[in-house]
Amino acid sequence: MKVIKHSFDGxxxxxxxxxLRAAIEAAPHMKLAVITKLYPTRSHTGAAQGGMSAxxxxxxxxxxxxxxxDTVKGSDYLADQPAVDILCKEAIDAVIELEHWGLPFSRLxxxxxxxxxxxxxxxxxxxxxxxxxxxxxxxxxHMILQTLYQKxxxxxxxxxxxxxxxxxxxxxxxxxxVVAYELATGDIHIFETRAVTFATxxxxxxxxxxxxxxxxTGDGPGILxxxxxxxxDMEFYQFHPTGIYRLGILxxxxxxxxxxxxxxxDGERFMERYAPSIKDLAPRDMVSRAIATEISAxxxxxxxxxxxxxxxxxxxxxxxxxxxxxxxxxxxTYVKIEPIEExxxxxxxxxxxxxxIPTDVNSRVLSDEKGTVLPxxxxxxxxxxxxxxxxxxxxxNSLLDIVVFGKRAGQSMVDYVTQTKPNQLSDNxxxxxxxxxxxxxxxxxxxxxxxxxxxxDLQDSMEENAKIFRTKETLEKQTEILEELRERYExxxxxxxxxxxxxxLVEAIELDYLLDMSEATVSSALARNESRxxxxxxxxxxxxxxxxxxxxxxxxxxxxxxLKYRDVELGKYEPMERKY
Amino acid sequence: xxxxxxxxxxxxxSDRKGHWENYIVDAEPEERILDLLHKIKWFExxxxxxxxxxxxxxxxxxxxxxxxxxxxxCQVLVKEVGNSLKIEPIRGLPVVKDLIVDMEPFFDSYKKVxxxxxxxxxxxxxxxxxxPEDRDRFEDTTKCILCAACTTSCPVFWTAESYVGPxxxxxxxxxxxxxxxxxxxxxxxILKDVNxxxxxxxxxxxxxxxxxxxxxxxxIEDIKRETLLNN
Numbered sequence: 164m165k166v167i168k169h170s171f172d173g174x175x176x177x178x179x180x181x182x183l184r185a186a187i188e189a190a191p192h193m194k195l196a197v198i199t200k201l202y203p204t205r206s207h208t209g210a211a212q213g214g215m216s217a218x219x220x221x222x223x224x225x226x227x228x229x230x231x232x233d234t235v236k237g238s239d240y241l242a243d244q245p246a247v248d249i250l251c252k253e254a255i256d257a258v259i260e261l262e263h264w265g266l267p268f269s270r271l272x273x274x275x276x277x278x279x280x281x282x283x284x285x286x287x288x289x290x291x292x293x294x295x296x297x298x299x300x301x302x303x304x305h306m307i308l309q310t311l312y313q314k315x316x317x318x319x320x321x322x323x324x325x326x327x328x329x330x331x332x333x334x335x336x337x338x339x340x341v342v343a344y345e346l347a348t349g350d351i352h353i354f355e356t357r358a359v360t361f362a363t364x365x366x367x368x369x370x371x372x373x374x375x376x377x378x379x380t381g382d383g384p385g386i387l388x389x390x391x392x393x394x395x396d397m398e399f400y401q402f403h404p405t406g407i408y409r410l411g412i413l414x415x416x417x418x419x420x421x422x423x424x425x426x427x428x429d430g431e432r433f434m435e436r437y438a439p440s441i442k443d444l445a446p447r448d449m450v451s452r453a454i455a456t457e458i459s460a461x462x463x464x465x466x467x468x469x470x471x472x473x474x475x476x477x478x479x480x481x482x483x484x485x486x487x488x489x490x491x492x493x494x495x496t497y498v499k500i501e502p503i504e505e506x507x508x509x510x511x512x513x514x515x516x517x518x519x520i521p522t523d524v525n526s527r528v529l530s531d532e533k534g535t536v537l538p539x540x541x542x543x544x545x546x547x548x549x550x551x552x553x554x555x556x557x558x559x560n561s562l563l564d565i566v567v568f569g570k571r572a573g574q575s576m577v578d579y580v581t582q583t584k585p586n587q588l589s590d591n592x593x594x595x596x597x598x599x600x601x602x603x604x605x606x607x608x609x610x611x612x613x614x615x616x617x618x619x620d621l622q623d624s625m626e627e628n629a630k631i632f633r634t635k636e637t638l639e640k641q642t643e644i645l646e647e648l649r650e651r652y653e654x655x656x657x658x659x660x661x662x663x664x665x666x667x668l669v670e671a672i673e674l675d676y677l678l679d680m681s682e683a684t685v686s687s688a689l690a691r692n693e694s695r696x697x698x699x700x701x702x703x704x705x706x707x708x709x710x711x712x713x714x715x716x717x718x719x720x721x722x723x724x725x726l727k728y729r730d731v732e733l734g735k736y737e738p739m740e741r742k743y
Numbered sequence: 744x745x746x747x748x749x750x751x752x753x754x755x756x757s758d759r760k761g762h763w764e765n766y767i768v769d770a771e772p773e774e775r776i777l778d779l780l781h782k783i784k785w786f787e788x789x790x791x792x793x794x795x796x797x798x799x800x801x802x803x804x805x806x807x808x809x810x811x812x813x814x815x816x817c818q819v820l821v822k823e824v825g826n827s828l829k830i831e832p833i834r835g836l837p838v839v840k841d842l843i844v845d846m847e848p849f850f851d852s853y854k855k856v857x858x859x860x861x862x863x864x865x866x867x868x869x870x871x872x873x874x875p876e877d878r879d880r881f882e883d884t885t886k887c888i889l890c891a892a893c894t895t896s897c898p899v900f901w902t903a904e905s906y907v908g909p910x911x912x913x914x915x916x917x918x919x920x921x922x923x924x925x926x927x928x929x930x931x932x933i934l935k936d937v938n939x940x941x942x943x944x945x946x947x948x949x950x951x952x953x954x955x956x957x958x959x960x961x962x963i964e965d966i967k968r969e970t971l972l973n974n
Contacts, residue, residue: 201796201802201804202804202846202850202889204802204803204888204889205796205797205802205803205804206802207796207797207802209797209801209802209888210797210799210801210802219870258870259868259869259870262866262870262871263866263870263871264859264860265859265860265918265921265923265924267878267881267882267885267917267921268870269875269878270873270874270875270878271875272874272875273872274872274873274874275870275872276870299885300882302801302885302886305801305886305888306885309885313858313859313860314859316854316858316859317857317859347839376796376797376798376802377795377796377797377798378796410799412798412799489801492956493799493800496800496818496820497773497775497799497820608789613785613786613789614785614789615784615785615786657789658788658789658790659789659790661754661756661757661790661840662756663754663755663756663792663839663840664792664839664840664841664843665790665792666784666792667784667789667790
């Protein structure tokens, strides 16, 4: 295997919104490389639809403190309030900056950036839904990704496209570099560098029905977890209420922000019963639970009574065409339904990891629950857990998170690089990865231990036992299943033995991360004997502030995780009952 | 139902040229062609290579030629194309392996047209204003996902790889008609070149191929007209 060595001051892993925003901040100050397993414009930021909230007050009176209140309440009081203040305050400049870089936001008649309603966002701490989400039709994420990439092109940022980082080198507790696999050649590349940002996105592929891309396999969190770095709040995984039935393709909350209504098989607007004041615009955890409850009560539609309807028929063709063009096209393409005329079959879809690599507000990675900083390593975006989303993220806040904390990751890299000297990494830094790859190539292929079969069993079982509603029983069952899957994975084999674009080899390594993410999720969920935000334990239906106002830190053990905890950082908002 | 799929395979490590291989896949009419390729890769032949990511037509990874037409494999359902399929890599870019082509020349052309906002004026601390009408002028071309379906369907591009191609012109259009941009002169100068917009012979293949429904040929015509007006 050919090994090629590079030397950089800083490396960013992942080229979605968080990675690109970090790159824009860091590139002028150092020799920087951005490494992505896709092409940057293929990143899943591009699939985000509805908007990016900021209290611009373009439509009505607004205030970033109200945005912070909503975010904290939406998080079921698990978010760290000082971090939420940063998110909501810096959101305003972040949106303006993107506009200055060319982002084509939709506009109001007076030429200002248009804003729409979104779930859980209110004015005056819960009075009524707020017009806060800045949007570009229903392709806001696409526009953010394009704009950030365009900015990087104009700056001449160095990219390594279709290179997959598969190892990090940490010596004496300090980052020394990363090791990557070049997809087109099978060559190994050692990147000697003292500052690394992980912005690899989420890991929705642990579930069967998901809005996530095939590429979202938890690579960044997985790489660090295997080195003994904990993962924070992994029991909190968000299920978006409106995925296209069976396919899981996302239909933005903007559909309900523009007036769309959820209905059960009888046509009843059931959210009136679950969230009397803001109804269909309740936060995602509540709406997803409401749908699941309707379905188990026999109120689901269809031959298997397993979906509900998203009704847009009263919005009119013009609104749909102007404001929701993409999602209605998805419906026409994949379900062959005309959303102007017929309601759309939807079900909750695995969407977003609130948990991930623990960081402080400067995107510096923490190596334990006490807050010890791991020098030279940073994380931002869905891969990271600051925590600004707590137990449940509000819609639009992820696009905010990537730019606010992506920028902070870039700034932290600059600070660190200017204070330290270039390091050296020995040529044998690639040995661990080379060995892993050689093992996979040399082992004879058997169908029994194929990547796809193990992955399918993982996704099916996580869907069954660890999705919206959980109990001790289902989680214990899933723990046993994960042990079996881990044993099978030890014998995993691949059919493709080639060097050029061997994606089967890469999928085999990604499956290791998916198993890690699942183990951390299930262990953390089993230990949290309460229901909070997206984590809903039917055997512990209430929130327990006495024992669980704390973040979990999962450390990798053999087939599960060891758990430690850190108290939530409170602020001006006292935990109260979460009603909408 | 059984779907018969012929795929043009090529492995640079063992083949001197491409060859067809046949597969029979059990599929539902509602499945995506990408799902069928996965069934082959995951359960039959792990060496089959193709790009993919989002699986719902927004990332632009999986453009390929399906029954003679450029499409995204994740955006086409079995019931739309029938039970006998022929799948090849997109044309005009070097094939690396199976359905994977070298995208570098494509992205090089994209970068040539300065695809970013150019405006030296200090924008102040609030957003620049833009009327909804001005915003609408370039709405269509903001949708581009750089999948290369348009460029690799263009007969001019097939014979002259120096032609920047429809996708690059679409991305120039997105800025030339943005009221906030001041770089049109430079961009139009580039597109006036022998390898620029005037190579287009209005075959409309690009417009048919675009999975995002962009009126690509119209965008190219807009650029041609703007170039002439600018002279």
